[in-house]
Amino acid sequence: MERVIEHRPGTSGKARRFALFMKVFIRPVFFYSPLTRSMLRLAAVLDRAAPLLMRPARGTRVERVDLDGFHGEWIRPEGGGSGRVVLYLHGGGFFCCGLRTHRGLVARIASRSGADAFSVAYRQLPGSSLAISMADALNAYEWLLKQGNAPEDIIIAGDSAGGFLAFTTALTAMEKGLPKPAGIVALSPLVDLDHEGRASYEFTRRDAYVPVHRLKKLNRLLLAGMDPGPLPSPCDRDLRGLPPVFIIAGSREALLYDAELMTERLALAGVPHRLQIWENQVHVFAAFAGVVPEGHEAINEVAAFIRETTPRPTADAA
Template identity: 85%
Template structure:
């Protein structure tokens, strides 16, 4: 199968200004703060301030659900079809962000897709290593199946580190005899924990705000407790059997490397896929849909994919 890549040209003035803001004010913090356990705890504060800027639309209901060792929340937009579910796994490098930072994005996606969403507060650094994050994400998917949702009605979505978990959740589910979800949406996903290939990539150190070049140092904490052996990168696993995949990335971000790599591997495995590369957009630009018109356009594309891969029966 050939790679299916769409290029989305054009960059709005608002998007250019927002990218400049991220480079000037956010990039220095992410690029130069020490990767200590103390700093990882400080980064967790980001999730508490998020509701001030990223609120869901009026009429959206949010309901907490406690699971085994972690929790999640139902996000129910007004009028959303309760039979179609987006299982959302937030990004943040496995150490920051959470339900609050992503609540606005998840609500927008669910509303556009005529769905409800279950957003997962999986455990992460410094509280827990990557193996626990992966286990929590898989547990959330299995829980949805236990609640009676059909796999054909579940789309797993995630951004950045959450994109990593979206792929590993579907892959591990298949390996454990669970059914595959209807589809996977990955926004600027991290898929390769081996930094060597990405080290010489053009945008690795030029990204607007994401310090992907520091992944090699972060791996020491992420991989704690795992057996020595191959890295658990989804791009290196057996991908055959995955459902249709939509990947969205910006043309000048560091994780475009991962998006293109995963697209290549999906094509080799014969997995239906589409990679959209948006000109000059920053990492996970859809999360900033309130400020960037391209973010709103991307959410429309995500919603269309979700409706296409998980069609619901017409009302009688």
């Protein structure tokens, strides 16, 4: 199978100004803050402050659900209830962000796709390793199945580190004999924990704000307590049998490397896939749809993929 890549040209003035803002004011903080446990705890403040800036649309209902050792929340927008479910796994490098930072993005995806979304506050650094984050994401998928949600109605979605978890959740579910979801959506996903291949990539140190060149140091914390052996990177696993995958990335971000690598591996595995590369957009630009017009367009693309992958003729006709 050949790689399926679409290029989306054109960058709005608002998007260019936002990228400049991120590069001047946010990049120095992310690039030069020490990766200590104290600093990682401080990063958790970002999620608590997020409601001041990122709120879901009016009419959206948010319902907390407590699971085994972690929790999640249903995001039910007006017009949802079609039977579709989006299992959403937020990004943040496995140490920051959470339900609040991503509530607006998840609500937009749910509303435009006619779905209810279950967003997961999986445990992460500094208190929990990558193994626990992965286990929580898988447990959330298993919980949705036990609640009676049909796998053909479930899309697993995530951005950045959450994209990593979206792939590992689907792969591990299949390995355990669980039914696979209907599809996977990955926004600027991290898929390779081995930084060596990415080290010489053109945008690794030129990204507007994401310091993926520090992943090698972060791995020490992420992999603590895990069995030594091959890195648990989803791009290195057996991808055969995965459901259709839709990936979005910016043309000048560091994790475009991962998006292109995963697309190559998906093609080799014969997995239906599509990668959209948006010109000059920052990492997970869809999360900033409030200020970046292209973010709304990208969310519309995601919603279209969800509707196409989880057809509900009666609900859609209504």
